[in-house]
Amino acid sequence: MLRTLLQQIEFQRPVSYGFLRWPALIGRQDRNHPSYRQFVATLGMSPEHFIDLSYGVYAAVLSDDGKVPGGWFDTLKPSYGASVDAFWGLFVRDLFSLRQQLRGEAAGRLTLKQELASFPHLKRYPLFRGAGGAVRCWHPLVFARGLEEAAHLRLSELQDQYTRPFSRLFEQYVIELAKTMLPDALSDAEYLAAVGGGENSNVEAAAVLGDCNVFVEAKMALFSDELLLTDSEWQVYTKTKPLRKAIDQAWNVGRAVRTPSTSLREFSSADQDFLLVVTSRELHVGGGEKLRSLYRQGRLEHPDAEAQRNLPFHNVFVVSIESFERLTIAVAAGKVHLATVLKDAARRCQDPSTARPFFEDYFSQQVSDWGMSPLLLHASDGSEARLSHALGAD
Numbered sequence: 001m002l003r004t005l006l007q008q009i010e011f012q013r014p015v016s017y018g019f020l021r022w023p024a025l026i027g028r029q030d031r032n033h034p035s036y037r038q039f040v041a042t043l044g045m046s047p048e049h050f051i052d053l054s055y056g057v058y059a060a061v062l063s064d065d066g067k068v069p070g071g072w073f074d075t076l077k078p079s080y081g082a083s084v085d086a087f088w089g090l091f092v093r094d095l096f097s098l099r100q101q102l103r104g105e106a107a108g109r110l111t112l113k114q115e116l117a118s119f120p121h122l123k124r125y126p127l128f129r130g131a132g133g134a135v136r137c138w139h140p141l142v143f144a145r146g147l148e149e150a151a152h153l154r155l156s157e158l159q160d161q162y163t164r165p166f167s168r169l170f171e172q173y174v175i176e177l178a179k180t181m182l183p184d185a186l187s188d189a190e191y192l193a194a195v196g197g198g199e200n201s202n203v204e205a206a207a208v209l210g211d212c213n214v215f216v217e218a219k220m221a222l223f224s225d226e227l228l229l230t231d232s233e234w235q236v237y238t239k240t241k242p243l244r245k246a247i248d249q250a251w252n253v254g255r256a257v258r259t260p261s262t263s264l265r266e267f268s269s270a271d272q273d274f275l276l277v278v279t280s281r282e283l284h285v286g287g288g289e290k291l292r293s294l295y296r297q298g299r300l301e302h303p304d305a306e307a308q309r310n311l312p313f314h315n316v317f318v319v320s321i322e323s324f325e326r327l328t329i330a331v332a333a334g335k336v337h338l339a340t341v342l343k344d345a346a347r348r349c350q351d352p353s354t355a356r357p358f359f360e361d362y363f364s365q366q367v368s369d370w371g372m373s374p375l376l377l378h379a380s381d382g383s384e385a386r387l388s389h390a391l392g393a394d
Contacts, residue, residue, distance in 0.1 A: 023047035
């Protein structure tokens, strides 16, 4: 079922502004920041140029049946120079080079049938150059998924050199989002200043919401395609270690805020805790109950009765960064009530027939327009201004 989600559902989700997220996060850093330097070195252009050229190709793909007219970027060449060639080099492949890619080491790690492995790998190269030189995309949604994950997939080749500096950027962004829907939430630094503790003793954000506590923890990791396609229970168990760590952190926080000596007494009277584990890509796990079912019996258990009472597995949700953005926007706009969504989702997660793979499915019917997070909106407005200037339209 997990493999089917990656092959089918991922390529049925509508086009979004997710392609802005990684370059926007990195682009607002100092140019000497490790993540900024890695982006330029690996993708061959600045984050700003990546955003602008992505918009430009989107305009072609979505307006002309997937075709990119010859000389499409000629008017932008004077302003974007070598970035144009680097962009084509990232995404365009012909038949010969595609064969080479699919016979390479990265694609070879996906050992399933070809129809289950090709497009998750080919989203890295969503534009195809035919014999006559014409460029077109396989499908607009394959193109969309490719752009959304382009920076992460390329930077992932750097392994820890990429994840170490970028993880903190991701965590800070999750805190920003959490505070848009929970203005009184404590950040990790504020919580540690009040309670103390060391590694594994805090979460990114914690807030009291009526009769419940809401904990938010960010987990940025490589989360490779192999994880989403594997048949091995051991691989699932080892590669989802960050999710188990997040649950441990929430149990520790729930215990700490309920001790008699706590300085955060507003948390201690809550009837139950909820945990949102925000991941850097969609894992199709859903929540704690589903995660537990993927493991061999006994691998994931509550440490004690207090943890089971305060944070049962059906109160744990594994949420992609896109779903989390949508949740924070909907809550901040007053379209949904967070506690109501969480309690309803927890109830439905106790029955596999009513559980949902995407967290947004628990509140999507109440939202007609997802909107954009402040980060994505700022990136979009900045790109529009740069492109207008480059085209002489400002």
